[in-house]
Amino acid sequence: MSIILNKNSRVLVCGITGGHGSFHTEQCIAYGTNIVAGVTPGKGGTKHLGVPVFNTVSDAVKETSADTSMIFVPAPYAADSILECAYNGIKVIICITEGIPVMDMARVKKHLNNLKSQGKNIILVGPNCPGVITPGEAKCGIMPGYIHKKGSMGIVSRSGTLTYEAVWQITNEGIGESTVVGIGGDPVQGMNFVDTIKLFNEDNETRSILMIGEIGGSAEEDAAKFIKENVKKPVFAFIAGKTAPKGRRMGHAGAIVEGSAGTHESKVKALKEAGITVIENLSDTGKIVSSVLKSKV
Secondary structure, three states, X not given: OOOOOOOOOOEEEEOOOOHHHHHHHHHHHHHOOOEEEXXXXXXXXXXXXXXXXXXXXXXXXXXXXXXXXXXXOOHHHHHHHHHHHHOOOOOEEEEOOOOOOHXXXXXXXXXXXXXXXXXXXXXXXXXXXXXXXXXXXXEEEOOOHHHOOEEEEEEEEOOHHHHHHHHHHHHHOOOOEEEEEEOOOOOOOOOOHHHHHHHHHHOOOOOEEEEEEEOOOOHHHHHHHHHHHHOOOOEEEEEEOOOOOOOOOOOOOOOOOEOOXXXXXXXXXXXXXXXXXXXXXXXXXXXXXXXXXXXXX
């Protein structure tokens, strides 16, 4: 099993003919992702990278039965692209675009909540994220595919580059990954840690979980509470931003500490109290995970 994305996912790419869309779509196809359609208004009826291009998501879904989307649409139009997918039968939306205005994402969240109240539970990953990969099956995003290996650890992270480093170490330890999810670091986002960890907890092939967080907000503390109450699998965590000056945003729009809320200390304290193995130095991730898992076996 896997979560969110697998070899049977039928993927359409919004913004497929743009520079970023073209490059990463080509990489995803080479990895084996089942990309069935692209959407670029005004270019319908053509093909790009061997993929049929449509003017609208509605047309693409009708012709190809796409159920997953990957969005590379420029920031001013990305929110509308997310909603176009949501209202046309796409069940999983993975938005790579960064720089989407907060008010635009607030509007998106309102619409998604309205759809949820109607029984349409749509998964949104991102925005401003590296995407999702299920090793050996499919990837929708900008992560380097070769560092991943099919395995048993579920990884969820707010940071793309930190994820790549952790994945490489987990792969080299021979553990491998079930699915890797980059949820992004914006203040208003789709899936959060709890949403993702809940799916990992329900997945039989995910035997352990790694959460990579950072300063700012309360997402890690919320996840710690959920894990303490619901998760029996081994959970590991790394929190970036230990040395960031107080009141300074670090990296992501959501990584800002205000007063005593969202500090590195408060997050680490909550995680340890929940029985989670906290990794202090990212470069030690592989050996700590391997050592703890071997001791549990």
